[in-house]
């Protein structure tokens with residue numbers, strides 16, 4: 001008890017010296033104990049007089065980031081410290097601070113402890129720091145170039161046809177209620193990354209491998225369990241990912257001891273998946289030794305080459321005196337991370353984009369007008385990445401994707417830490433604050449995306465809120481210029497090295513340019529997302545393919561049957577659609593972040609895919625907005 005109190009006192013003193021506002025918490029909000037017993041200890045904390053907990057309570061609740069986003073920062077300051085006996089934690093949704101933090105990797109490295117779960121299958125580019133990270137980044141970034149973004153674009157077009165076929169149903173007519181949008185968008189992006197990234201073909205139900213496919217690849221594509229496996233590769237991967245949190249959190253012995261069927265099933269899926277990956281690794285090593293060239297990103301090939309290729313064998317694959325060689329677990333760990341990071345994030349954005357467009361028919365119609373203007377009736381399989389990416393990036397298609405990423409960024413918080421050894425200055429509006437060494441920094445992406453200082457807004461048309469900052473309004477991206485004074489653009493001591501990956505800006509020069517540090521769905525700086533360009537290629541292609549010939553409507557079955565809708569006047573239809581819009585918006589607000597931000601449990605928004613011209617609602621609803 002004595003040491004807890006004296007640690008708290010010392011930490012209060014350090015927070016005070018920083019010059020930033022600070023608030024006290026009896027437990028470090030990110031400690032496992034605090035997270036597991038969140039409701040319980042907050043109840044105990046609230047036994048103290050109100051003045052001790054009232055202000056900071058919102059940010060001590062688990063999972064507040066998406067739910068409350070910018071609001072707590074209005075009350076507590078745009079950068080504030082939570083002091084506990086364990087440590088200091090800086091929360092920020094100030095673009096100036098964020099820009100400084102993401103620009104100086106050595107002063108503010110990634111807090112890799114936050115990602116330790118994701119290194120279970122092997123250390124990888126997402127979960128490491130320092131020299132080890134540099135090596136992982138150098139090796140993995142090789143596959144992320146414009147040529148491969150174009151490949152991802154082509155594969156996205158192809159796979160989106162697969163998704164559309166699913167949604168049209170067996171008779172190909174569409175207008176059927178789809179309750180599996182989340183699973184289907186996951187399948188879409190998984191199929192894309194598995195083929196473009198790893199050369200492994202995955203199928204939609206009803207599709208099959210062409211005759212004469214290489215037997216080794218056929219093993220991964222097969223929908224049945226191949227020899228020595230108890231499930232197909234696709235199932236092993238899908239179920240491992242589906243149960244990923246349980247698998248990462250539960251030791252193997254416990255899973256097998258648990259009486260639940262699901263625990264054993266998840267364990268079996270992981271066993272199969274890891275066995276497949278070992279076999280895949282072996283196949284790749286053979287390819288590399290035989291000098292077989294794989295088309296496309298060939299992520300596994302690039303990883304394997306570092307340790308098994310000629311350069312590795314004669315020892316010449318070195319960087320800055322350090323040998324660039326990955327161990328087998330590191331190869332498998334990186335492949336795993338590319339599959340997880342490469343599909344779940346993009347799938348969530350695709351999922352929410354479709355839902356938001358269905359809930360906001362006016363935005364959907366504007367998007368379709370831009371798709372018509374830019375692509376007309378041309379066959380999507382002839383669309384060229386290089387030719388189309390810039391016009392689309394300046395159109396309503398990009399504005400819609402940007403707006404989804406603003407409101408629903410898959411990664412809600414980026415965890416950093418102040419390097420031990422030295423306190424670090426941050427400059428805000430001409431003042432300097434010293435952030436104590438060892439302080440954890442929560443770059444609160446989901447909050448800065450809604451900090452009104454940086455965004456063009458108008459009064460809300462959907463709620464009685466003063467501004468539309470919390471509403472889905474893609475049109476805001478057509479305001480040009482930049483809002484919010486974010487101080488001098490150059491950060492003193494910023495990284496200058498090229499760490500690989502796409503270095504262009506997040507948004508087109510023809511659209512609104514948020515100040516640096518205010519919009520970072522892909523993070524920023526040295527540790528920004530490696531897959532940013534291919535995610536953008538995927539999203540622009542998939543959205544354009546769907547909305548060129550189809551519209552998406554919210555399903556209204558809960559309120560009216562198809563026959564009833566057919567007999568309704570426009571006013572009656574608008575009324576029933578309004579109920580579906582309200583419910584869709586309320587459901588989207590229930591999203592929460594476990595690894596990434598998405599809907600959980602039974603929360604889903606049913607939709608219908610209809611041919612353009614056959615809409616029942618979205619061709620006229622909200623026409624005056």
Ligand code: HEM
Nearest residue numbers: 125126341342345346411414521522523527529530531535
């Ligand atoms: C819309 C889709 C995506 C979003 C919003 C997104 C977002 C992010 C964010 C915020 C980070 C930084 C995480 C942190 O520092 O804590 C990150 C890192 C990363 N992302 Fe993405 N990502 C997306 C798609 C992809 C794709 C398609 C791939 C690969 C195929 C990918 C691979 C990675 C990797 C390897 C890193 C780690 C980079 C490093 O630390 O050096 N991401 N992503």
